[in-house]
Amino acid sequence: MGFKRVVVTGLGALTPIGNTVPEYWNSLINGVSGAAFIKSFDTTLFKTKFACEVKGFDADAYLGRKDARKLDPFVQYALYSTEEAVKDAGLDFSKLDTNRIGVIWGSGIGGLKTFLDEVTNFAKGDGTPRFNPFFIPKMIADIAPGHISIRYGLRGPNFSTVSACASSNNSLIDSFNYIRLGKANMFISGGSEAIINEAGIGGFNAMHALSVRNDDPATASRPFDLDRDGFVAGEGAGTIILEELEHAKARGAKIYAEMMGGGMSADAYHMTAPHPDGLGAANVMRAALEDAGLTPADIDYVNVHGTSTPIGDPQEIKAIQDVFGEDAYRINISSTKSMTGHLLGAAGAVEAIASILALNTGIIPPTINHFTDDPTFDPKINFTFNTAQKRDVRIVQSNGFGFGGHNASVIFKKYEE
Numbered sequence: 001m002g003f004k005r006v007v008v009t010g011l012g013a014l015t016p017i018g019n020t021v022p023e024y025w026n027s028l029i030n031g032v033s034g035a036a037f038i039k040s041f042d043t044t045l046f047k048t049k050f051a052c053e054v055k056g057f058d059a060d061a062y063l064g065r066k067d068a069r070k071l072d073p074f075v076q077y078a079l080y081s082t083e084e085a086v087k088d089a090g091l092d093f094s095k096l097d098t099n100r101i102g103v104i105w106g107s108g109i110g111g112l113k114t115f116l117d118e119v120t121n122f123a124k125g126d127g128t129p130r131f132n133p134f135f136i137p138k139m140i141a142d143i144a145p146g147h148i149s150i151r152y153g154l155r156g157p158n159f160s161t162v163s164a165c166a167s168s169n170n171s172l173i174d175s176f177n178y179i180r181l182g183k184a185n186m187f188i189s190g191g192s193e194a195i196i197n198e199a200g201i202g203g204f205n206a207m208h209a210l211s212v213r214n215d216d217p218a219t220a221s222r223p224f225d226l227d228r229d230g231f232v233a234g235e236g237a238g239t240i241i242l243e244e245l246e247h248a249k250a251r252g253a254k255i256y257a258e259m260m261g262g263g264m265s266a267d268a269y270h271m272t273a274p275h276p277d278g279l280g281a282a283n284v285m286r287a288a289l290e291d292a293g294l295t296p297a298d299i300d301y302v303n304v305h306g307t308s309t310p311i312g313d314p315q316e317i318k319a320i321q322d323v324f325g326e327d328a329y330r331i332n333i334s335s336t337k338s339m340t341g342h343l344l345g346a347a348g349a350v351e352a353i354a355s356i357l358a359l360n361t362g363i364i365p366p367t368i369n370h371f372t373d374d375p376t377f378d379p380k381i382n383f384t385f386n387t388a389q390k391r392d393v394r395i396v397q398s399n400g401f402g403f404g405g406h407n408a409s410v411i412f413k414k415y416e417e
Contacts, residue, residue: 003180007415008256009248010089010241011353012081012190016052016234016340020084024350025357027339028365029388033218034340035232041198047205050217051196052234052341070134071147072111073194077237077346078144079151082188085239086152089253093152096251100184102156103145104175106167106191108345108402109200110141116199148188156184162345164402165305167191168238169348172410173262175242185247190349192237201233207272211308219369221342223306223335224313224383226372231307234341238349240356257356257412260294260395263287267405274312274401278319281305281399284407285323288397292411296324299331299411300391301364303355303398306335307342316399317377332364332391334384339368348400352410355396359414364389 011021016034018024027034034052043049059068059076068076093101118135137143142160149158157178161170168191175187195201204210211230213220221232248255265287267280274281289295304316321328336354343350358364370385377383395413 004182005245006176006179006242006259007245007248008240008259008356008412009243009253010085010091011256011356012083012085012088012239013237013350013353014054014057014077014081015236015350016054019054019057021088021353024353028336028354029363031366031368031386031388032339033221033368034234035217035220037217038196038201040196043201046201047212048201048210049214050220050232051201052232053196054236070138072114072138074107074111074192075144075147077194077235078105078192079147081190081192081237081239082148085188085241089241093154097185098153099155101154101186102178102184103148103154103158103188104161104171105145105148105189106161106171106345106348107141107144107193108162108164108167109193109195111139112195112200113197114138116197144192154188163406163408164404165342165344165347166400166402166406166408167345167348169262169352169398169400169408169410170264172240172242172348172352173264173408176259176262179242179244186241186243188239189242190237190239191346193344193346194235195344196233196235204233209309221308221338222369222371223308223338223367224374224377225370226374228308228310228313231309231337232341234343236343236350237346238353240349240352255415257359258415260411260413261288261292262408262410263291265407267407269405272403274315276315278315278322280405280407281316281319281401282322284409285319285397285399288409288411294395294411296327298395299397300393301355301358301396302331302333303351303396304333304335305399305401306337306367308337314376317381321378329380332382332384332389334365334367336365348398348408351400352398352412355398356412358393359396359412362390362393364391364393
């Protein structure tokens, strides 16, 4: 029996540059930066004083104050973006077999804000263990898919993928594989992250991973620019509804794209640094192409991991040149992290959404904040600097790489009967 075909039938997003998919996409193609000075805590003593925070999101208004208090922000974000995707897909779960609909969700860290608050309160006390009874169920990374399944009554496979910044790409790949193997009809998949707090910013500062361009936050995320100095922290969520093709057609669903394949690899090199020759990145792109039954000549656009770090950006370009050869000069590449910042475990999902919308619109979102060419990069590569570009887009690839050497890459194609 052959593999079943898997299509995208719904999208949802909560990002630093838009709280719905249309808002997010409009900001992307217009080159809007989501970076600004942090409002959620006092950054006076912090090296980095800015981030890409979600703006205008009121958890109490959305969930009710009582329910919102039981959920870490990363779960609040997950529920919000999923509601948009469910509505977008036109889903009425009362008419579907919910035993064959699952949720696989990615988060690199989970409930960091909850952990920080509870441990801080304990440290301020007299040693008596006064912890909120919701402490553990608010914090654990797998609780987001749990809450999504509870809200919609979905009894199919349900778990979380944790692979740092590759987490939600892994969630998409796992969902894709369950569906094409006939184990489920549909998955709610994606990822969420909420690490813009004292522990998140302080921890990444201690690693020297974050940009410290406090004089100009809006231009701090500079993928592939000579003066890039680290990534900009982001937060939010992205949801993608993946569905078996015949199931989607039977209910008259609109189809955004077909998911063709996914690849996974490990650098097996260093705790945080990528392989210096881009070995893991090259391996994962090749694995995704092989899984999809495609060649480099088939790809039109690569939404790169492109975090704006001095070490990471060159390794990904080395990998692209290794895999694509002369086709590296034909394709567009861009890093939407130049606008959203780095959403860590949610990055793969929100960037997959950007890639899918590029398929649907024929518009490549730009890599903004490019000021100075880095002479180590081949000038013939089209980084889509500063301005969106129009082109025929038939197949897209989106990369995600995480601390620990985790790599995951996904491929989507324009849907054809």
